[in-house]
Amino acid sequence: MKKRSFIFAILLCVFISIFIFRPRSESSPVINNPSPDTFGDSITTPSEDESNIPSESNADEEVEEEEKEVDLLEETxxxxxxxxxxxxxxxxxxxxxxxxxxxxxxxxxxxxxxxxxxxxxxxxxxxxxxxxxxxxxxxxxxxxxxxxxxxxxxxxxxxxxxxxxxxxxxxxxxxxxxxxxxxxxxxxxxxxxxxxxxxxxxxxxxxxxxxxxxxxxxxxxxxxxxxxxxxxxxxxxxxxxxxxxxxxxxxxxxxxxxxxxxxxxxxxxxxxxxxx
Ligand SMILES: [Zn+2]
Structure with a gap:
């Protein structure tokens, strides 16, 4: 019995440490509220919700728009x-x-x-x-x-x-x-x-x-x-x-x-x- 509860206690510890030390990037405030100082970093931080990063997504849109317009000139x-x-x-x-x-x-x-x-x-x-x-x-x-x-x-x-x-x-x-x-x-x-x-x-x-x-x-x-x-x-x-x-x-x-x-x-x- 003693051995079983010891193993249980160890498993519990491992579980708790995984929970405490899990990667925090998903909830990091840096991504959703970029400040001028950290902004450059936030661009390279992987995120599923990139639409919340204003400058990067706008830049992408502009590039796409430009490409479209160049094509348009050739098309016309x-x-x-x-x-x-x-x-x-x-x-x-x-x-x-x-x-x-x-x-x-x-x-x-x-x-x-x-x-x-x-x-x-x-x-x-x-x-x-x-x-x-x-x-x-x-x-x-x-x-x-x-x-x-x-x-x-x-x-x-x-x-x-x-x-x-x-x-x-x-x-x-x-x-x-x-x-x-x-x-x-x-x-x-x-x-x-x-x-x-x-x-x-x-x-x-x-x-x-x-x-x-x-x-x-x-x-x-x-x-x-x-x-x-x-x-x-x-x-x-x-x-x-x-x-x-x-x-x-x-x-x-x-x-x-x-x-x-x-x-x-x-x-x-x-x-x-x-x-x-
Ligand atoms: Zn004229």
């Missing part, structure tokens, strides 16, 4: 016989057109209208037009500006492939191909062909499309407020390497309110937004 284009990348999502308000991504030469938006805003010239012209959704957003933008005493003038919106070709060829003949390619979009590579862009100016710079516009009250207002109406300043001063174009404080591009807000707040380009 094809390579033609000359090796040029041609975009397929021509009617998408997030269509990305730049020096690497061309619109088809025969692309004409089918919902072009003339926005009811102040222009620098009278009478109808092809370049007064924008796609309907962008035109309506531009009307709202101009109205809001005017309510604050800001008088913007629309200069140039939709531009056909042939018109762009004429402008480019004229400039190239005068200044050479390289110089022309810096300042004038190559045909098929102009956002104006999308019907989603508008060049805007003001009286104090003589209604010109000049970088000085960026320092006028109108230019500053536009920079700070365009996103509220779904527009972005497409070619920023510090983003020339990414966009491939010089600073154009006058060129606004419609992308919709959601994208415009994010692009503005993160101070990024459309290329970066789309993961290019």
């Amino acid at each position: 284009s094809h390579i033609d016989d000359d090796g040029k990348v041609i975009v397929d999502n021509t009617d998408d308000i997030l269509v990305l057109v730049n020096k690497n991504r061309n619109l088809p030469s025969d692309y004409v938006p089918d919902d072009l209208v003339v926005p009811n805003v102040r222009f620098t010239f009278e009478g109808f012209d092809e370049k007064k037009q924008m796609r309907k959704e962008a035109a309506e957003a531009l009307e709202e933008l101009f109205k809001a500006a005017e309510e604050e005493g800001i008088y913007l003038f629309a200069v140039s919106g939709y531009r056909s492939y042939n018109r762009q070709k004429y402008l480019f060829d004229t400039r190239a003949a005068r200044d050479g191909f390289e110089e022309a390619n810096k300042l004038t979009a190559y045909p098929g590579q102009s956002e104006h062909q999308t019907g989603l862009a508008m060049d805007v100016s003001c009286q104090s710079v003589g209604f010109d499309l000049t970088q000085k516009f960026g320092q006028t009250v109108e230019g500053i207002w536009l920079k700070e407020n365009a996103h509220k109406f779904g527009f972005i300043i497409r070619y920023q001063e510090d983003k020339v390497d990414i966009t491939g174009y010089s600073y154009e404080p006058w060129h606004i591009r419609y992308v919709g309110k959601e994208a415009a807000k994010e692009i503005y707040e993160r101070n990024i380009t459309l290329e970066e937004y789309l993961g290019a």
